[in-house]
Amino acid sequence: MATRHAEVTRETKETRISVGLTLDTREDIEIDTGVPFFDHMLQAMSFHGGFKLVVKADGDIDVDPHHVVEDVGLVIGDCFSRILSDSTSLVRFGHGIVPMDDALSEAVVDAGGRPYLVYDADYPQAYSGGFQMALLAEFFWALSVRSRCNLHLLCRYGNNSHHMVEALFKALGIALGRSFSERTDATGMSTKGVI
Ligand SMILES: [Mn+2]
Structure with missing residues (x-):
């Protein structure tokens, strides 16, 4: 199997983000966004998804982590989009459901080229440490639009x-990992012939 890899760098006045995405391995994952809680989440997504993310972000996090969190979503999304463009036989649909003590969360992905986000979360605490949960909506929107994936996150x-x-x-990692895995039969990704 060919190495399935994408690298994207994006620089604006607010942030400089580089992301490397390699599917089918989770060795040497490296996440450094300057926002520790966000690093912890991206690490969990990458590891459990079975894909390797290398993320380096510099930005105006002293103003607000908002720009970095959103822009990291854009660039990770760009990497998935490139792999989607290069692929003719992804499994395409993926699903993950994961408990963590009191919590149960679910993610369903269609890597079908049609971006759409359904995100339903009612957090009892607005912050975890210093991280504002409301920022996650920006990340998920950015990821959905730029990866051209339909994400249902509950x-x-x-x-x-x-x-x-x-x-x-x-759960999102598991669902993405499954969606972007390769079919063993080469029958394509849609009954329409194209996605
Ligand atoms: Mn934790």
Whole structure:
């Protein structure tokens, strides 16, 4: 199997982000966005998804981590989009459901070229450490639009926002990993012949 890899760098006045995405391995994952809680979540997504992310982000996080969190979503999305463009036989649909103590979270992905996000989470605590949970909506929107994937992300229940989000990132990793795995038969990704 050919190495399935994409690298994208994006630089604006607010942020400089570089992302490397390698499918089918989870060795040497490296995440450094300057936002520790966000690093922890991306690490969980990458590891449980079975794909290697290398993310380096510099940005105006002293103003607000908002720009970095959103822009990292854009660039990770760009990497998935490139792999989607290069692929003719992805499994395409993927699903993950993950518990973490009190919390249960679920993710369903269609890597079908049609971006759409459904995100339903009602967090009991607005922050985990210094990280504002509301920022995650920006990340998920950016990821969905730029990866051209349909993402359904549901935090079903939980008492602890950290657990709910961590379970969601693991579920999203699993769902993305499955969607972007290769079919062993080369029958294509859609009954329409194209996606
Ligand atoms: Mn944790």
